[in-house]
Amino acid sequence: MILAKTLRIHEFRGVRDLTLDLGCANFAVCGPNGTGKSGIVDALEFVLTGNISRLAGSGTGGLSVKEHGPHVDSRNKPQIAFVSLIVHIPSLKKDATITRTVKDYKKPTIVPDTPDIQAVFAKVALHPELTLSRREIIKYVLAEPGKRAREVQELLRLDEVERLRALLQRIANACDRDVTAARGIRQEASGALQRALNLPKLDGASILEAANDRRRILGLPPFTTLEANTSLKDGITTAGGQEKPTKVLKSHAKSEIEVAKDKLTTLGSPPFVSSCAKASAAIKELAKDEKFLGSASRVSFLQTALGLFDGNACPVCDTSFTDTKFREHLQEKLARFDQVTKVRREVEKKLAPIIADLESTRLAVSAISGLGALLFPAVDTTKLAAYGTDIEYLVRALRQFLPLSLVEDGLASAAKIPLDATKCLEALEARVNELPDPNQQDAARDFLIVAQEKLEAFLRIPMMVTGSSDLS
């Protein structure tokens, strides 16, 4: 803490030359309008911080300390405009003087210039909140009780904290979305690995046991541990002739087709149809505010406008406003943004399970649509692949949320499975069923090749999902 003893103001703001004996006590300045009361506050702030927030703050249209600090008659002589303050520093039991000229406002002169006194002034200079303008105080006094906290934040110049909080929140929201997506991919990959290995539970010991059973059939040495770089099919090239290129493994293809059929059944089921109908109704309700939703970026614009408001006119269009009316006008808009955003979050919660079902169906469909070309004779799975692409676009529209018309259209078609895609799936299933059953050695070899492929896909999933690749 410092106590102001004597303040001298020379050719600064509206003051030609003034010395005030403040006596380390509280004081008040009173006088008619335009006699320089605010100039004394400006002088105190200037000498301690090098800044005049009323000039350099928001809504001042680029006024500067250097140009507008000196008295109007000394505008071109910033070197003669100065403020000097003698203070008492109770913690050091010392007096000190700080003097700052407008010309060299970044370099104050401190007497005595000792490190302990320098440190005190340096600390004070970092607290712009030490001076409050009349407008700021009135704004706080007039603030509704519920909004006082925000006003205090403004008074204490905490906008930097709020900006940081908003950025961290945005990153956290994005991470939540990424983790949800990664969990979905993880679930699909672990399901594919589980089906390929035909295991009821996925863990390192079970994978090793399943792989070693097949390796034994091929006369290959068993693995004792499962490492990140373990290749389940290691040694196959020398054990049973050349390693075969990837082909359709009957049992695995059948299980993938079953999964796809299950997913398609889910999309046609009454609960899914009902979820789509409920989400669609919520979207229709929200459509009334779509224009508002689309301009979410205006929130920060309105907040900036609030900060730039000079108490007289709109900072954007110069329309005259009283302080209260302007703030009420913008606060009303911001409150509406808040309300619409809350409703949007609710609708997004309704959409989340629909998106998850569609996404898992897309993955299942894309897993089998590549099988057709590997069969002999080949099965045309173009329609199935096209359906997978349609689901992908649909999911993208639901995730993007705007325009709402695309979400509505998407929800209306989400449960409709194209007939040609279903026929394509039936043809694929029939052809896979016709495949001859492999002998024991071929089956063991195919098992290890497919298992390795699925294990690698599983291990490629980012570690950001807790335990995603943990098979211990």
Add this chain to the structure above:
Amino acid sequence: MSAPDTSKSDAALESAGTGSVAHSIIGQFVGELAKQDGFAKIAKSLESIIYDSPSEASLRAALFGDDTV
């Protein structure tokens, strides 16, 4: 009853950023983060940029590493 020892946290606050109220609050946040298990390294990399009006990209880099940006 004796007053709690705040000498350590006071020292940390004084060294946080420029020392303004906003930076003191941000400094407390970083300090608390550093005390959480497994977050000391992140707190340290945040500390190097957090007082300098960081962008979203630089915050992400400090939180997750450069390769995620």
